[in-house]
Amino acid sequence: MNSKFRVGSALALVAAAAIALTGCATGSGSSSAANAKDCKTLSTAEAAKATSAADFGGFDCLVQAAEKEGHLNVITLPPSWANYGKIIAGFQAKYPQIKINSENPDGSSQDEVDAAKADKGQSTAPDVFDIGTTVLNANPDVVTPYKVQNWDKIPANFKDPDGKWFYDYTGLISVGYDSSKIKKAPTSLQDLLGPEYKNAVAIKDSPVKANESLMDVVLASVQNGGSADDLTKGVDFFKQLKQAGNFVPTTASQATVNNGQTPVVLQWSFNNVAWGDAEQGGNPKYKSVVLPGAAVGSYYNQAVASGAADPAAARLWEEYLYTPEVQNLYLAAGAYPAMLDAMKQDGTVDKDVLAKVGDAPKDVTLLTADQASKAGTQIASLWPAAMG
Amino acid sequence: MTVVAPDAAVDRSAGAGAVQPRRRRLGWLGFTPFAVYTLVFLAVPTVLAVWSGLTDEKGTFTLANFGAYANPVILKAFGNSIVLSLATAVVSAVIGAVICVALLAVNPVGFTRVVADAAASVFAQFGGVMLAFAFVATIGTTGLLTLFLKQAFGFDINSLALDRTAGPLINQVSGMFFVYVYFSVPLMVIAFMPALVGLRPQWGEAVATLGGGRWSYWVHVGFPVLAPSFFGSMILVFAGAFSSYATASALTNTGVIIPIIMQQDLSSETLPGIAHVPGVLAIGMIVVMALVMWLYSLLQRRAARWQR
Numbered sequence: 291m292n293s294k295f296r297v298g299s300a301l302a303l304v305a306a307a308a309i310a311l312t313g314c315a316t317g318s319g320s321s322s323a324a325n326a327k328d329c330k331t332l333s334t335a336e337a338a339k340a341t342s343a344a345d346f347g348g349f350d351c352l353v354q355a356a357e358k359e360g361h362l363n364v365i366t367l368p369p370s371w372a373n374y375g376k377i378i379a380g381f382q383a384k385y386p387q388i389k390i391n392s393e394n395p396d397g398s399s400q401d402e403v404d405a406a407k408a409d410k411g412q413s414t415a416p417d418v419f420d421i422g423t424t425v426l427n428a429n430p431d432v433v434t435p436y437k438v439q440n441w442d443k444i445p446a447n448f449k450d451p452d453g454k455w456f457y458d459y460t461g462l463i464s465v466g467y468d469s470s471k472i473k474k475a476p477t478s479l480q481d482l483l484g485p486e487y488k489n490a491v492a493i494k495d496s497p498v499k500a501n502e503s504l505m506d507v508v509l510a511s512v513q514n515g516g517s518a519d520d521l522t523k524g525v526d527f528f529k530q531l532k533q534a535g536n537f538v539p540t541t542a543s544q545a546t547v548n549n550g551q552t553p554v555v556l557q558w559s560f561n562n563v564a565w566g567d568a569e570q571g572g573n574p575k576y577k578s579v580v581l582p583g584a585a586v587g588s589y590y591n592q593a594v595a596s597g598a599a600d601p602a603a604a605r606l607w608e609e610y611l612y613t614p615e616v617q618n619l620y621l622a623a624g625a626y627p628a629m630l631d632a633m634k635q636d637g638t639v640d641k642d643v644l645a646k647v648g649d650a651p652k653d654v655t656l657l658t659a660d661q662a663s664k665a666g667t668q669i670a671s672l673w674p675a676a677m678g
Numbered sequence: 679m680t681v682v683a684p685d686a687a688v689d690r691s692a693g694a695g696a697v698q699p700r701r702r703r704l705g706w707l708g709f710t711p712f713a714v715y716t717l718v719f720l721a722v723p724t725v726l727a728v729w730s731g732l733t734d735e736k737g738t739f740t741l742a743n744f745g746a747y748a749n750p751v752i753l754k755a756f757g758n759s760i761v762l763s764l765a766t767a768v769v770s771a772v773i774g775a776v777i778c779v780a781l782l783a784v785n786p787v788g789f790t791r792v793v794a795d796a797a798a799s800v801f802a803q804f805g806g807v808m809l810a811f812a813f814v815a816t817i818g819t820t821g822l823l824t825l826f827l828k829q830a831f832g833f834d835i836n837s838l839a840l841d842r843t844a845g846p847l848i849n850q851v852s853g854m855f856f857v858y859v860y861f862s863v864p865l866m867v868i869a870f871m872p873a874l875v876g877l878r879p880q881w882g883e884a885v886a887t888l889g890g891g892r893w894s895y896w897v898h899v900g901f902p903v904l905a906p907s908f909f910g911s912m913i914l915v916f917a918g919a920f921s922s923y924a925t926a927s928a929l930t931n932t933g934v935i936i937p938i939i940m941q942q943d944l945s946s947e948t949l950p951g952i953a954h955v956p957g958v959l960a961i962g963m964i965v966v967m968a969l970v971m972w973l974y975s976l977l978q979r980r981a982a983r984w985q986r
Contacts, residue, residue: 493931496933501948532844535842537845539844670949
């Protein structure tokens with residue numbers, strides 16, 4: 291038994307060494323290729339204005355410049371959110387010379403902007419954003435234009451023509467439930483008002499703060515005959531939920547699902563999927579369902595920070611996110627990536643994953659920037675009055 | 679045992695004025711670290727917080743943020759915060775004082791007293807997410823005590839909640855009360871114990887010599903002497919509960935109390951442009967604390983008359 295194990299681990303060591311060696315070989319190969327093409331050596335200020343890989347003298351030169359910077363500051367990327375754990379690990383494996391600092395993983399989009407302003411000019415300033423539309427619109431100065439090599443594969447209505455922002459992915463609001471407590475999967479929001487959901491239903495943060503929770507209310511609105519323009523019916527639903535004694539006013543997390551405080555959670559499908567994944571510390575009995583009828587999504591935006599501490603690494607991160615490899619990782623988490631349609635056409639989409647996740651429903655409500663900010667204003671008065 | 683007790687009350691009154699001139703010249707040196715600490719971690723943040731309430735996003739002066747006080751939600755949250763902190767302070771002060779009196783009866787260097795002192799110091803610092811989790815595991819929906827009461831007596835702990843539709847007990851203000859009392863009682867013990875120890879046995883003997891009993895000792899000597907420390911400690915507990923954020927935010931995501939509303943406004947991604955409202959809420963909290971301190975000073979003036 292013991293010796294067998296030793297042989298096994300020795301083999302694994304050899305294999306790991308071989309992989310590491312080939313990794314080194316390809317790594318040095320690419321940078322020597324970059325040297326040959328004599329890259330433009332950009333100062334930090336110049337790199338901060340680069341709008342494409344070509345500005346560095348090509349992609350290999352961008353890699354070289356990013357490796358020279360040696361680190362990348364990402365912010366508000368929870369490991370269980372849309373597969374960011376694997377996405378960050380993948381970047382780390384691909385570019386081992388660039389150390390990723392992942393700041394404030396559970397923060398909000400506003401926290402991203404606050405950090406960018408507070409850390410301006412310091413080595414800790416965020417390099418890239420994964421940011422909600424409302425906050426981005428209120429703070430257009432924190433981002434700077436950049437177009438990734440796969441720019442054309444992002445649909446035109448998914449991006450700013452100058453490259454200041456571009457959609458990365460959207461989830462759909464789904465209902466997650468602990469199948470050991472809720473025996474029958476809910477088929478409509480009305481089901482959640484029933485007595486078996488007593489003290490069971492939760493959302494993440496308050497919708498007066500978090501975009502994700504605001505979209506829960508939008509879903510309740512469109513599912514109850516309201517619209518994205520007027521959330522009264524959505525708030526009414528949550529008020530009914532509260533009056534039925536079913537609403538738990540606490541911040542739902544993987545932990546509150548595991549310890550039984552919040553057996554039912556309305557949130558992005560990719561989070562509900564991750565929380566049921568035992569590999570990521572989830573409860574395997576936690577299942578989720580996207581309710582039939584109108585669905586609600588909301589694309590988050592990628593953007594390079596104008597005050598990036600590592601401008602080249604920031605741009606390399608964006609290039610990395612818009613590779614089919616990473617877009618498929620988003621998809622595997624249940625988040626629909628921006629390049630999905632193009633990838634379906636050119637065949638780079640992971641078909642097994644797509645079959646498993648299922649295509650996005652036809653009737654998806656996506657809020658325009660204008661609708662989103664109106665919804666935020668409306669919820670700020672309606673929600674506390676109904677739920678406070 | 680009472681003979682060896684340090685005489686805090688006497689020390690305090692005799693300490694002033696007896697300072698050596700040589701010591702006084704170097705005195706500022708010893709005071710500097712504390713002064714710098716207070717300046718950097720108390721004065722500067724307070725000024726910044728107040729200033730943020732008086733400016734808009736662009737940094738220009740405005741009084742518009744005070745419009746928040748026309749919002750019934752914020753007024754209700756202020757009410758909740760004050761009632762919660764007051765209830766916590768009164769209940770913790772009474773329980774804490776009873777514990778202190780009980781501790782007075784044991785050997786001051788004995789096992790019980792040492793353990794009680796140590797436990798009070800530790801539990802007074804037991805707060806935030808850990809404490810919230812401990813209570814969730816005890817009286818939460820699937821908490822140990824909740825399930826025990828339900829199975830053994832058919833009693834639903836959530837029926838103790840003031841608002842039956844605001845979710846489980848632990849997630850509403852009436853549930854937070856129990857959590858707050860838990861860390862406030864030990865704080866009261868720490869703050870109030872030295873004053874009790876300072877009661878001199880001779881006073882009791884004097885009352886006895888004059889024919890007074892236990893009751894008249896407490897009414898005419900004990901309570902008047904202890905009143906300033908008692909109410910002072912109570913204010914400390916009130917302030918601790920009033921400003922507590924981490925524990926509450928681990929229990930609720932609804933802006934039922936002011937610190938939670940401040941956090942939501944500071945990092946809202948659905949309604950930008952309200953990040954400066956918490957500044958005026960901070961001013962409101964300072965005003966409430968100032969009022970409480972003013973009431974305390976009235977009381978103390980009264981107590982000083984008793985002490986004459």
